Amino acid sequence: MTMRLFLEGVKSKVREISADLGYPAVSFEVTETSKQDFGDASCNIGFLLSKHLKKRPSDIAQSIAERYKDDMGMMVSEVNVHPSGYLNFVANYSNLLKSIMTSSQDPNYGSFDLGKNSPTVLEHTSVNPNKALHIGHVRNIIIGDTIGRILRKANYDVRVLNYVDDSGLQVADIIVGLLYGGFAKEPPKGQKFDHYCGDMVYVSITARYEQEPQLAEKRSIVLKELEEGKSETAKFGDEITRRVLEEQLKTCWRLGATYDCLNFESQIVRSGLWKLVFERMKSMGIAYLEKEGKNAGCWVVKSDSEDEEDKILVRSNGIATYIAKDIPYACWKLGMLDDPFQYRQYYVQRDKRVLWETTLEKTGTKLDFTGDRVITVIDSRQARLQKIITKIISGFQSPGKSYVHLGYESVTLSPGTAKTLNLDTGGKSAQMSGRKGIYVNADYVLDILGVRTYEEAKKRNPELDEPALVKIAEQVAVGALRYAMIKQDLDKIIMFDMSESLSLEGDTGPYIQYAYARAVRILEKAGVMPDCDHGFEMLSTPYEKNLAKAIGKFDMQVEDSAKNLSPKIIARYCYELSVSFNSFYEHVKVLGAESEALVTARLCLVRSFRETLGKALFLLGIDAPERM
């Protein structure tokens, strides 16, 4: 009987009593109380029935309460009617606590079978391989990685893809820079290759096009060569993008993200999938050859409203637009096409998951990375395009398939942080731009944070050796960044401020990690762990009850966040758990408790907390440090 069972138990009993009393069936709720004073569960049935019965909500609640009191069952110790009309319940703590403590010892605690193991594709990261990841990309990676972890916990069979756009204009730019722009092919000593390509080559070459038309000419030539894929230039491009990708992935792994497969755009292009899909679109009447007007000679997808433009698929010169690359890829992800790829092992990641890459050569392994539901994490500036793709896909009418664009608002730079890039924004925040060099690199943020967390860790743990301190510093730095990127809603802009992000107090990742470390230390000092099967009725302070109830809510939070694809729910849950624990820690002695039995009961509570918070933090991809 975790909180879910408690609330559901109360609900079914109220439903039964209501029916017994001859009341009409209404879809009432039993939820947690909004305030401690009201007890542990609230029911709104009085409000809903008052219309039908023409009685006051509190009178109706009273009638149900009286019946409920005849048989409170295992879960409830008190039923109260609030003058406002709510029906409130106080839990039978000795039973509730026992059940929470018992279930929280299950290694799979918190899992909830929402997905029935259904194959689900999740694509995120997908950064052009011509630059280092900046703080805006980090939001995408963290949202995607966290959603993946949550969906797995909710029993979806998740396949995580990272789409590598290795044949586009942005890649052409750095190739032009390296081949014709006078840039060395190796970075200065000590600089990562992705940083070199992005910070030095990309930014300056794009600034030079206007002054140097001969470079701009080279760009179109290089782009064409990349797409055709046979020339020396294409071979060089492949080398360069793979080197950049490798460096980008190091940053992703540093952040704790992992993937199942790398999908190379160049291969999608060369696989011939587009031709297949295009023919299908023609025969289904989705693609339409425009005869007149400004789009004459183009294949278009007609819009259904006059306010919206038709979308061009194939230009009048016969060359497909980028959307023509996205449509077959979307179809491929949904498993609507014969898979032209084989798969090659790219790397074994730190969580032991194998990362595969697509190959058109017949030397790989046949695998399945498709799903019935495809979730693509892309920022909401691309909402319109994603909507078009969704519409086209739904035109194929494949039952049971769904294509979801998970959008999120962008990360902007605070006026202060913009100023450090020599950008005066007049007090407004600044949109980041890779091309203009307006961004803050992810590695840089982690490094600066790492210095800060290292100092703190050393101050608090002078006896720890260097490797231990470095490890803690990195865990806390990543925790701070991941939490900051996930704690608010997807549709809120994050204004990134470097100095603010160095604050490690309050509603932050380190706060939560600290609570974990505190729990670990209590358990460490206690030595042997006692059996946890009785004596929980001794946990009688509000601090203990609150903590236990928070622990008991884990699976409800997993369900909620998985259903709504809302990672922040787990972030908020971790914070709530930690607040309950820290308050408990300050007010209740564990090792110095009055009796041996009470020490035992509290140790069990602390252990349940540690286990549950550890699992919840894992969903956020945040390491739980033993000390900090």
Added chain:
RNA sequence: GGGCCUGUAGCUCAGCAUGGAUAGAGUGCUGGACUUCUAAUCCAGUGGUCAAGGGAUCGAAGCCCUUCGGGCCCGCCA
């Protein structure tokens, strides 16, 4: 012009899907708690016309409509 998102405490945000009790956190500011299981902590105080107006409802921060402010998107670029 059209579309999407957003507006809640000085600042950053929960709560809105599924209406219900005195609207909550963090941060800031003021004060208090370390010879104690780690003070990256805790406790107290401070701080609100839930953008504005209207509507439906017994009841609205939440639902509907209108207006205003802010952001983003609308290429034979990707």
